Amino acid sequence: MVTATVSVRRRVGDVVDERAWAEASTDLLQSAVPWRTFRWYKGQQHYSGTYWSATTRDHVIYESRLELARLLFADFDPSVRHIVAQPFLMKATVEGKVRKHIPDYLLVTEQGPVVVDVKPLHHLSKADVSFTFDWVRQAVEFRGWGFEVWSEPPSVELENIRFLSGYRRDWLFSAELLDELSRAELDGVSLGQATRCLPGRPEPEVRAGVCHLLWKRRFAVDLERSLSPSSVLRWVG
DSSP states (O other): OOOEEEEEEESSTTOEEEEEGGGOOHHHHHTEEOSSOOOOOTTOSSOOEEEEETTTTEEEEESSHHHHHHHHHHHHOTTEEEEEESOOEEEEEETTEEEEEOOSEEEEETTEEEEEEEOOGGGTTSHHHHHHHHHHHHHHHHTTOEEEEEOOOOHHHHHHHHHHHTTOOGGGSOHHHHHHHHHSOOTTOBHHHHTTSOTTSOHHHHHHHHHHHHHTTSEEOOTTSOOOTTOBOEEOO
């Protein structure tokens, strides 16, 4: 068993709250601000930024394109209730030395909290990486939480979710349009046909509404194939 402590930065006054890992509540961790701050500079080797999350209704940071991809998948997942970037600094004594680690994300899901580390697949075989993830996994799973190491997703699925994320901002869509689309008989209809299902509305408006409902999981399509006018919609409700 790995006995760990965590340090959390609070929103008010940049206060650092340190306590035993087993005593760090989900509420405390949800209130955390990212442990690290980052700057943009010419020639930097990584890709940092902020992503507006429909789940949190706020911006969430990322430090690489792979982390941004994980954010997209989390934001698209209806079981995810909250997302925290760099939620804490974890410390533990392992093999006689004090080890430290900052996870990339904490996902609060319907099934329970999940601590996520994002790492390219080709780095996972490195001894120091596997050693770190091993002791962190032990600490996280000891309290019944999930631990996930996330690497490159299928490229087609990522591009589909990235495309649909452009329609995630719900205030851009009228309730009347979405209600009309929900009442239309679109189960089994192609995406191209669906854009013409409301003759009284412009096709671009209808297409955007359908894509928003796909993002909201009211409709479903096969995301393992590139989205196209021939993609078949399935009603989820």
